Amino acid sequence: MYPEPKLSSSRLLVAAAGVAGVLWFGALASPQAKRPHFTDIAPRSKLSYISNNDLSPRKYFIQPMCGGIAILDFDNDGKMDIFFTNGAKLPELKKTGPSFYNCLLHNRGDGTFEDVTKKAGLLGEELDYNLGVAAGDYDNDGYTDLFICSAGRNALYHNNGNGTFTDVTRQSGIGGKPAGTMSVGAAWFDYDNDGLLDLVVSNYTLWTPGTDKRCAAAGVEYYCDPRLFYEPVPHRLYHNLGHGKFEDVTEKSGFSRAPGKGMGISIADFKDDGWQDVFIANDTEANSLLINKGDGTFEDQGLSLGVAYDDSAKAVSSMGSDAKDYDNDGRVDIFYNNLMGQIWGLFQNLGDSFRYVSPQAKFNQLSGAYSGWSNGFIDYDNDGWKDLYSANGDVDNIKPNARQHDTMFENLGGKTFQDVSAEMGRDFLHVGYQRGSAIGDLNNDGFEDLVVTSLMEPPRILINSADNGNHWLVLELVGRYSNRDAIGAKVKLTTGTGRVLYNHVSVSVGFMSSSDKRVHFGLGSERQIRSIEIRWPRGAVQQLTSLTADRFLKVEEPLPQ
Amino acid sequence: MHRTAAFVFLVCAGLRADAPQAAAVARGVELALQGHCAEAMPLLDQAMRDAGNSVDAKRKAAFAGVRCSMTLNKQSDAMSFIAWLQEAYPKDPEVLFLAVHVFSDLSLRNSQELLDTAPDSPLVIQLNAENFEKQGDLAKAIAEYRILLQRQPDKPGIHFRIGGLIMDQPATATSSEEARKEFEQELKLNPQNAAAEYYLGELARHGDKLPEAIKHFSSAIALYPEFAEAHAGLGRSLLDSGKTADSVTPLETAAKLAPENPAVHFALATAYQRLGRKQDAAREFALQKRTAEKINRNTKTLHKNVSGAETVKQ
DSSP, X not given: OOOOOOOOGGGOOOOTHXXXXXXXXXXXXXXXXXXOOEEEOGGGSOOOOOBOOOOOSSOOTTTTOOOOEEEEOTTOSSSXXXXXXXXXXXXXXXXXXXXXXXXXXXXXXXXXXXXXXXXXXXXXXXXXXEEEEEEEOTTOSSSOEEEEEESSOOEEEEEOSSSOEEEOHHHHTOOOOOTTEEEEEXXXXXXXXXXXXXXXXXXXXXXXXXXXXXEEETTEEEOOOHHXXXXXXXXXXXXXXXXXXXXXXXXXXXXXXXOBOEEEEEEEOTTOSSSOEXXXXXXXSOOEEEEEOSSSOEEEOHHHHTOSSOTTSOOOBXXXXXXEOTTOSSSOEEEEOXXXXXXXXEEEEOSSSEEEOHHHHTHHHHSTTOOEEEEEEEOTTOSSSOEEEXXXXXXXXXXTTOSBOOEEEEEETTTEEEEOGGGSOTTTTOOBOEEEEEEEOTTOSSSOEEEEEEXXXXXXXXXXXOOSOOEEEEEEEEOSSSOTTOTXXXXXXXXXXXXXXXXXXXXXXXXXXXXXXXXXXXXXXXXXXXXXXXXXXXXXXXXXXXXXXXXXXXXXXXXXX | OHHHHHHHHHHHHTOOTTXXXXXXXXXXXXXXXXXXXXXXXXXXXXXXXXXXXXXXXXXXXXHHHHHHHHHTTOHHHHHHHHHHHHHHOTTOHHHHHHHHHHHHXXXXXXXXXXXXXXXXXXXXXXXXXXXXHHHTOHHHHHHHHHHHHHHOTTOTTHHHHHHHHHHHSOOOTTHHHHHHHHHHHHHHHOTTOHHHHHHHHHHHHHTTOHHHHHHHHHHHHHHOTTXXXXXXXXXXXXXXXXXXXXXXXXXXXXXXXXXXXXXHHHHHHHHHHHTTOHHHHHHHHHHHHHHHHHHHHHHHHHHHHHSOOEEEOX
16 A cells, blocks of 8 residues: 655655764763763853742642643754743732743754744733643644643634744634633543544642642641642643644544542553554543544543552542653553652553553652652663652652652563663753653764753753763654654664564653653664564554664655555 | 430331330430330340341340440450341441440550550550551551560561551651561561562562562462452553453452452553453443442542531631
């Protein structure tokens, strides 16, 4: 059905920027480092952004959540840029000044970033308290657009292709939601395989500053327990009709039958049936795994597939989530983090159900001391095993160990994990109230970097020292029949020695964040790639053979004949 | 006032005020309310023995009897009244609440008695350890149990307690191994300890050592065939080992013994599903949903009722 793919030189681009990238950051790396580590390069740039949740003794329920991140190449210059969402003045729920504005940073390619928010039209003065952000090319014009979640009005920004964005929320029909709905996260994906990206939004509850509950002990306010005062609400699904129009299909898709207190969203074809499914981590409620039935409807099978609760069937404070194949068995697994005293959840996909493997993975030993928010599978050392990063910090500032550092749990052969945070460098170990995080290769050196927000602080842009000599391959997939971002495309890579690795295109990551859409593979010591199989969302299967490592490959989808 | 109270009691108990049995019960309760327990106790005892009294009348007599028994420090009488109440009203919150107080008070009284009678006894050390355990100071409890082991190295049950406490603490890189050693030591002293075998099974299962887990769970079941958690552990280990058909019997047994455990229903549903038994799987998934939702509903209610949250006026 599909023509044999031919890699023309135009489709096989070795990124020259990668060489430059190694040079800019090479001086920061310690040659003695046993493992790659991370260095914060944010202070090199003039950045005014802080994740401003309007912290005050009067504690509003929304304040622990602030600082969503998107890593995207908004101007298609080959270098990943960064977008941050921001909070608002409370109880006014307005961006009353520049300290609450959202922020777009343009990657100059020399280790510094330029704030181009105003020029891009993304300050968001007319918006309110913003939370998550989803980056995706919803109109397949080759430029990445932005959807921003809010306590009030959600917003869709169309990328005009000239460095500016236009708020098209009103005409798109994507802004509708019940009044007072607190939208936390969003993810682009093509649920009906029509080649157009649809949007899922995770909602938490109905909340306004006017309905906010106040809780206090001995006269000191603290953030109220969501179980006591806030009810779950349905997440929303918007179907892309084309020509910039969307239809709210929450009711007819079945999403309305699975309410929750939505936090992280993870997109993958968990059943490997060609249809993209949706996992939503719900805080203090059963997690949802909305299985795509292929007819425009979804069914929440979280319980029957074994991911709704932990091993004891108890709902925990699920925060961020990610879905990747951590054990390289060809099936996409699920991870979520939660709060101190609980155990982070890792669920191994067995094909017909999921197995709760947190104890086997050693998370009961590793995670109990941390309150995790955003997170993500990241093969930070390019050994071919996806490790787990988590952005940590307690909900409130009351407990003595509320300020926490991030963690990196290294994946040991797809079985267990070990905490290597202490070797990740001083900047990685910054303590605070970390919230959003996204993963991407900011300097195009083949090693994944991190961007992290912390409440009332500037963000960190953590560059991977990339100094362990491991090899890698990064694929930039371009859909031509499928959605242009190729979200949902599955990649199977076989190395020269026959080792098989899996990944898929999915940008929604962790909590309120959106990662680099390129597909990254760490190859360990191997330089040769025997084959790559790409299964495109609309069914095409493409084979590439005999490739060498340490390069960026741009691969276009073959059109059906 | 007391006459009124007795009248209300009689009406509530459905007794005629002029019936001699009813009058005796009412008098016993009235005396108990007045604090005349020595006089009340014979009447209350008689009220419990008299077949003509209604269950409700006996309930009131039993409540009064418990209080008077405790006042008079007649512990076995208190136990008898409580036993009757628990038999007649097994899920009654008031009975459960009363039982908590009685047993807690009896525990304190007997602890004090033990301290007064045998201050040098190793049992005092054990009691001390158990008190630390109740207070949630697990590190001190472990330390106290180890002191006890210095005096009585062959005492059964202590290694088991230490192992359990290690598992109750936040896990560390070495805690599983430390707990495993304690349970193994316990089994050397007491090979009949099914719970130690069970915990060894759980440790092995969490370490993905499934054949070892299966061995320990099987041993636990051999020692105690009604051990629901051990059947569940065996079934889940077999299921995770790919021995789906073998997992069904232990999981069915576990579901029968512990019908409110959603994890068991989920595992059994998964096993049925893999074996193509769709209807059985659907039934178990429904049970999983019902039991899981019940647990989480109860947890929410509990948090709402006892959170201690002070809501500030808007």
